[in-house]
Amino acid sequence: MSDYRSEEEALGKAYDSKLMKRLLGYIKPYKNYVIFAILLNIVVAALGPVRPLLTKIAVDDYIANADYDGLLLIGILLFSSLLLQSVVQFFLTYFMQYLGQKVLFDLRTQIFNHIQKLALKFFDKTPIGRLVTRATNDVEALGELFSSGIVMVFSDVFIIIWILVFMFFMDFSLSLVTLSVLPVLIYGTFLFKRKARESYRDVRLHLARLNSYMQEHVTGMSVVQIFNKEKDELKKFSSINKDYRTANIKSVFYYAIFFPGVELLSSIAVGLIIWYGGGEVVQGSLTIGVLFAFIQFTEMFFRPIRDLSEKYNIMQTAMASSERIFKLIDNDT
Template structure:
């Protein structure tokens, strides 16, 4: 990123357009603060030179009340300014976070395949929070400080330009120190941001996969890796703290030198009556007011830069082209379930095709089974049917209409999916089944649960359908989670049902329940079944045998056994294994 990217800053401020009233008021307040800042020292100068020296007590009381009024007014304006800029920042990041999440949920799954979850978490939470500082501590606050500095300098030069030049003679040293501080802290902040992203990614990944870490006794190794990442994060923060620890004393020393030079030169002028005592007192206050924003100006500039860096990362997600184009117009209201794959090619990365020239046809109400070795492309077929990924070549049609012509919501509403790896969210069983769809009544949920024999089990849990499952459904067994996901699929009454190893994680009793429900469910519906257990698909209308992304065989169970090819070998291996199993 450039030293200061104005185009990026303009884009960030475009999110403040709905709150332009607050933005304009904040800008006006910066001018008011700039005018008020040198007013109190000037009033004190007048008090000392005119009223104290002449012992004019009535005017002394009056001007003291005026000073109190100015102080109260400045306090109110500063509070209003601080509140408005922070409110503006929080409002912007609220809208920006909604925009980012809306974008994330529409991204192509290939984006998630190559982007760590912790990185996306950092972008959505930490980086967007840093953007708040662009408004609360960034450009508006910097402009306010610069205007105040200019106003104070103007007043100082008008009062006594020679005294001003003497007082500001150490300023070149301050400018050099400020620049060095800014560069040092900027590098440290970059390292801190990268370290935070690494920490988030590591913790997210390893807490999710803790069962693997513990099962393979890898706690010590992973703990050592975490210590190193955490050490890098600490060191980046310590480097920033070191820069602050050096910079602030340097500013204090330069301020002390300025005051010393001003007193040394000014005292001689006071004795010769060339400078009044009130001017000397006012200049001491001017210098303190001048150095107060200078102490934090470099820090605010770094905060602004880090907000822009965070904004650049966030906009990179918003500008990502890895999304499924929802340009279809067909609503998919009445889908019969006819499926056609016409010379389909698909690759996750460039030209490394995992599906090659896939062509098959399923009539409405037919059950199509797909078998093959691990990695042959079985799950990929159902992923592209759902438009979770976009194909590179060929066409996929439902009821003779290309799936790209359907709206995404319409297409996916007609396809029910039961995956092998069941994901349950934190919340109640009812919420996990309905996915918080308010249009689905509890009666419909109970009806679907009864269909596969899950109602009695759910009612035995504390709270029944309101039983709170933990993240990923950790309080339920694999089989129970599988059955709940099956109820979820049944509930939406799909025209096309996809079962991806739907019975692989359940015991024999649960499998019998599911198989009975499947028989009821697929009646009159098109079903695509992926299974390793060939015994569960023997009644399929058509069985497709995949190998290395290509269709090797296609036919009924009996036809494929007669061929004596891939399917026959798979069947023989499973049958032999079943016979040899005690």
């Protein structure tokens, strides 16, 4: 059990620059795919905020003036932007999944090739199940990082940037009012990050205990049965299993608080837009189209923030798995 526990003790870091640099080395042979994916991300991110802008034009220029021809044109443009975004998103998803599977193929091949070169004494002291886990489960855990983690982070960041550009271009003061909830969001995000890291580490430690106990007692089941210790061992296993369950529930608890919290801040931002923007509309210094656009922008703005939080979870899993994989690859005994 101590081997498993010590192997999990180093999983407190959610991001390790050395590990990430080494992981990125596996993408280097496919850098053209990455560049293409980043360009597609920029296009997808830009197409999203176009819709609120078209909504603003439709309301202010065509609905207000009863211009049915102009309204039809806006409708066609909206449909075209959605269609184009769907097509680009298809190619982006396909290329990212393709990239992820190519990297996983190379990594699995390297691991198996390395295992074949290890000395016989290594297999005497290393459980076979652990080696299988490294080549399968841990490698698969990196799949999300390569297919929807690294490059897709750019997509979320680009979406936020484009939304901010469109918002400040439309109305500077209303943009500041809308973003007034950001300090609370930033504080909550950092708090969530710290708590999620601690709970994730706790989950991994209890999982290590569970794996270790299962391996030792399934392998030595004949000894357990000879001494008639089934009930005692079941009690011990139930205690370890209970601790693992509690750790998982605690981890879910932080996510259950954070995501509704983001939704609450999003609703507060919409309320501020209606309060301040509505007053500006009444005074005649703001159009109703801009008000509609800002409400759409706000809904779009908080979505990538939630996605980035999910990417943080992917990053934690990937760092833990890569650390164990590289520990095996670097073992020359």
